[in-house]
Amino acid sequence: MTPADCPEKPVVDLRSDTLTRPSAGMRKAMAGAEVGDDVYGEDPTVKRLETVAAEMLGKPCALFLPTGTMANLVAFLAQTRPGDSIILSESAHPIHYENANLSMVAGLLPCVIHDALGKFTADQVEQRIVREDDPHLSWTTLVSVENTTNRGGGACWELHEMESIAALCRRHGMRLHCDGARIFNACAVTNIEARYYAKCCDTLCFCLSKGLGAPAGSLLAGDPETMHKALRFRKMLGGGMRQSGILAAAGLYALEHHLGDLAEDHRRARRFRQALEAEGFEFCLPSPTNILYIRVENSLRAVKTLKRRGVLTLAHGQDQIRAVFHRDIDDKAMEDAIECFKQALALPR
């Protein structure tokens, strides 16, 4: 969507939680950040953020990267070789939204598992593993899980589900990566601390720039050897930043002040859903966190109709639209969105 397509003053922007803007406190923290050149390893604020993230995830090291896309790619590069195969969900973010970088840049053959929630079981993984020494075949060296799942409606993994996949990976000498772009949304629902999810995985990354409200930045955590490789790949991809302490300060602020607000986003998503279900709207997935998919007759037409009334959503296929709740949507905006949906997309009773 170009700025010209947007209404002048959107009432409610539900397109994505990436739309969150830095809060006043966050901007102040950024302005006052102590900085250095992080490519020389001299930015104290970046170092602090990496230490805090590593501690939160119970891993020895963490690395600050500009985006979640780069965090995933660096994790793949650091734990595979070109020509290997990676097992992940058919709806995983790298399959749909990262411009085939896992094949183009990391040289990986994706082996996908279909599931509406974007999750899978250890049995499903086991059926797809290739480890025998056959020159025809591409070795499976990495499994990647997404928590929460973006296209799966913000579904969360239970710990035992991830633990059984982790055990399988260990048995077969494969690595396990978690794209935890929204891991803290999962934690808020399952009450499982991020460190327990991270314990199952060799690497886990999370984003600061989604529901947590920072303007940019992701953290990738893992063991020292893998993270040393990750540092080299980050530089290779052009992700070495200089005075990035300004961004890291936003991240530290988000982890300190915004984490607790994710549960509020989930509460608003639930209220929005219940109010519209009562009006006969159909929601396509269970959606325990902040990402909702709503069935409509014609997605492009529905997006346009809502937009004219000041509510922005995204078309998802031909008959679904996506609405994502985030910290810039307060109770009033949520109630306004409910009214707008009712009026704009009124269903025959």
Ligand SMILES: Cc1ncc(COP(=O)(O)O)c(C=O)c1O
């Ligand atoms: C699950 C998931 N992984 C990775 C990313 C990529 O993050 P970024 O936009 O920072 O590259 C996103 C972005 O929305 C996402 O939803």
